[in-house]
Amino acid sequence: MHTTTELHIDGCHRGEGFSIAHYAASLPVKEYVADYRDEEKFIGFCKQCRRYGTTWTCPPYDFDTTRYIEAYRQAIIIGSKIVFDAEKRAACTTAEAAIKTAKTGMAQAFKVVTWFLRMLEKIYPDSICFLGTHCLLCGTLPCTRLKGLPCRHPDKVRHSLESVGFDIGKTTDRLLGIELKWSNDGSLVEYITVVTALFTNHDIDLSPYMR
Numbered sequence: 001m002h003t004t005t006e007l008h009i010d011g012c013h014r015g016e017g018f019s020i021a022h023y024a025a026s027l028p029v030k031e032y033v034a035d036y037r038d039e040e041k042f043i044g045f046c047k048q049c050r051r052y053g054t055t056w057t058c059p060p061y062d063f064d065t066t067r068y069i070e071a072y073r074q075a076i077i078i079g080s081k082i083v084f085d086a087e088k089r090a091a092c093t094t095a096e097a098a099i100k101t102a103k104t105g106m107a108q109a110f111k112v113v114t115w116f117l118r119m120l121e122k123i124y125p126d127s128i129c130f131l132g133t134h135c136l137l138c139g140t141l142p143c144t145r146l147k148g149l150p151c152r153h154p155d156k157v158r159h160s161l162e163s164v165g166f167d168i169g170k171t172t173d174r175l176l177g178i179e180l181k182w183s184n185d186g187s188l189v190e191y192i193t194v195v196t197a198l199f200t201n202h203d204i205d206l207s208p209y210m211r
Contacts, residue, residue, distance in 0.1 A: 002027055004177050007078070007209045009116045017088025018105045022113060023079045024206060025175040029199055032075045032166070036175075039065065039165030046163060055143040056151040057135045057159055065164040072128065072199035076206070077161075078117070079176040080109040080194040088188070095186030102192055109194045110134075116209075117198050127200035131158040161197055168195050 007022040014020070043059055051058050082105035092098040110132055117129035135143065137153045144152055151157050162168050172178040172193055181189040198204075 005210050015108050017085045019083050020109045021081050023176050026076045029072050029075045036167050037165045042165045056145050056157050057133045059163050073201045076198045078196050079178050080113050081191050082109050083191040092188040098188035113196050120198050124200050124202040130161045130197040133160045
């Protein structure tokens with residue numbers, strides 16, 4: 001049984017009609033790989049996405065993902081839960097409005113947790129963070145992969161957990177105690193969850209960041 005703790009991360013945790021809370025769980029990388037990774041299945045899902053092969057944050061990769069992952073000993077999984085106010089949900093009367101609101105909340109959560117994980121990378125050098133597939137390093141410039149060119153920021157680019165084969169639904173449910181929510185009718189769901197992580201060879205004490 002893994003204990004989930006709520007984190008207090010510096011940054012803005014409220015927006016127009018939503019609030020953000022961050023939860024963390026830690027376990028050995030070997031255990032996370034054994035119980036939560038199915039590379040063939042989830043890379044199969046990636047192949048169905050229009051982003052597959054078009055950005056350096058997405059597969060296929062030119063490196064051995066298993067060796068990349070297993071170079072680390074401990075995994076810290078973070079779930080950033082964006083909860084929407086009832087008034088905001090009621091105001092989103094179209095699918096377009098719901099998508100716009102969801103993207104705004106996700107962008108804010110991702111900005112805060114990215115800062116936090118990159119900070120930990122600097123403090124603990126033998127570590128690597130896993131972020132989302134929407135890279136922010138080049139701003140509005142298109143990814144160089146579209147033209148078959150090398151990444152502009154090869155030392156800074158990071159990948160997502162799902163893009164190396166991890167089951168995000170199982171991760172949130174069993175490790176973080178958060179059920180993933182999906183909208184089937186275009187409405188704004190009660191909450192959405194952004195999942196990121198830090199893999200490390202350090203014993204990191206998260207107590208200074210706990211609520």
